[in-house]
Amino acid sequence: xxxxxxxxxxxxxxxxxxxxxxxxxxxxxxxxxxxxxxxxxxxxxxxxxxxxxxxxxxxxxxxxxxxxxxxxxxxxxxxxxxxxxxxxxxxxxxxxxxxxxxxxxxxxxxxxxxxxxxxxxxxxxxxxxxxxxxxxxxxxxxxxxxxxxxxxxxxxx
Amino acid sequence: xxxxxxxxxxxxxxxxxxxxxxxxxxxxxxxxxxxxxxxxxxxxxxxxxxxxxxxxxxxxxxxxxxxxxxxxxxxxxxxxxxxxxxxxxxxxxxxxxxxxxxxxxxxxxxxxxxxxxxxxxxxxxxxxxxxxxxxxxxxxxxxxxxxxxxxxxxxxxxxxxxxxxxxxxxxxxxxxxxxxxxxxxxxxxxxxxxxxxxxxxxxxxx
Numbered sequence: 001x002x003x004x005x006x007x008x009x010x011x012x013x014x015x016x017x018x019x020x021x022x023x024x025x026x027x028x029x030x031x032x033x034x035x036x037x038x039x040x041x042x043x044x045x046x047x048x049x050x051x052x053x054x055x056x057x058x059x060x061x062x063x064x065x066x067x068x069x070x071x072x073x074x075x076x077x078x079x080x081x082x083x084x085x086x087x088x089x090x091x092x093x094x095x096x097x098x099x100x101x102x103x104x105x106x107x108x109x110x111x112x113x114x115x116x117x118x119x120x121x122x123x124x125x126x127x128x129x130x131x132x133x134x135x136x137x138x139x140x141x142x143x144x145x146x147x148x149x150x151x152x153x154x155x156x157x
Numbered sequence: 158x159x160x161x162x163x164x165x166x167x168x169x170x171x172x173x174x175x176x177x178x179x180x181x182x183x184x185x186x187x188x189x190x191x192x193x194x195x196x197x198x199x200x201x202x203x204x205x206x207x208x209x210x211x212x213x214x215x216x217x218x219x220x221x222x223x224x225x226x227x228x229x230x231x232x233x234x235x236x237x238x239x240x241x242x243x244x245x246x247x248x249x250x251x252x253x254x255x256x257x258x259x260x261x262x263x264x265x266x267x268x269x270x271x272x273x274x275x276x277x278x279x280x281x282x283x284x285x286x287x288x289x290x291x292x293x294x295x296x297x298x299x300x301x302x303x304x305x306x307x308x309x310x311x312x313x314x315x316x317x318x319x320x321x322x323x324x325x326x327x328x329x330x331x332x333x334x335x336x337x338x339x340x341x342x343x344x345x346x347x348x349x350x351x352x353x354x355x356x357x358x359x360x361x362x363x
Contacts, residue, residue, distance in 0.1 A: 002207070006208075017227075031242075035242075039248070042252045043252070045256075046252070047357075049259060049260075050259065050324070050325060050355070053259075093355050094354055095354075096354035096355045096357075098352075098355040099357065100357070
């Protein structure tokens with residue numbers, strides 16, 4: 001065996017090892033992205049479902065105290081006062097962290113004809129429908145959940 | 158002396174070559190001899206190309222060291238990956254318990270048994286929840302099979318029991334709590350925590 005033959009063998013082995021390493025790296029990376037995406041979507045789905053349930057339980061239009069694109073405060077039938085607020089990509093419920101690393105979040109408010117309100121809203125009693133969406137981003141992929149809530153205790157105008 | 162020996166060897170070669178003359182005429186003999194001698198001078202008699210033993214041993218040793226480094230790195234990365242996957246699975250099961258409480262409108266308990274290095278999920282009332290994958294009782298034993306790289310080293314709730322109310326919010330001994338509390342510490346390094354008032358599950362690795 002000559003030196004050149006040995007060098008060629010080592011180079012070919014190195015190239016093959018590089019390919020195999022790349023395949024393993026991509027597999028691990030894919031697992032990591034899928035796992036984090038699942039984790040993000042689980043949290044977002046739960047946060048959205050919790051918010052929808054509580055907004056649906058607002059006792060009356062008079063019990064909406066704040067209605068902005070990034071925050072909302074109201075009172076539910078049980079008498080509990082609840083607030084949601086987005087601060088630096090994190091969503092808080094009554095000051096406790098509910099969802100983190102959101103790439104997008106906003107509330108939208110609609111009247112009985114389905115027309116959106118301009119913010120800030122002067123008269124909260126005219127609100128009939130509340131939409132909100134939560135979006136998380138993992139790598140280049142986003143996971144989005146949208147909710148449309150008609151509070152059950154609001155009398156249709 | 159060396160030169161003399163080389164000359165003798167060359168002459169012998171020339172002699173051997175001159176045996177070919179029977180097949181040649183007189184005019185071409187001179188040229189044939191020239192070619193034969195030239196070829197004999199150009200080709201070393203005793204040298205052969207290749208590696209020495211030392212070169213081969215050094216090469217094999219370097220390759221061996223590189224292989225050991227690569228294999229040991231791969232093994233440690235693989236163990237880390239397995240541990241990471243196990244922790245994510247535990248956190249995912251905790252989220253499952255929370256989601257089931259909210260969607261079913263029934264209280265759910267996530268019970269950590271540090272002594273037996275296991276955890277289980279129970280419905281309010283004590284019946285085991287069924288594992289949606291295996292169909293058997295939702296009891297997970299750590300330190301075995303895919304969970305061989307993890308063990309519970311601490312719990313942060315009384316009796317290791319975290320309850321989720323029918324609305325999916327966490328409680329400790331029936332009452333809510335403020336802030337973030339650690340439910341599990343894994344291998345004295347990683348923690349799985351729950352945020353009171355929201356039920357957000359967080360994994361932190363030191």
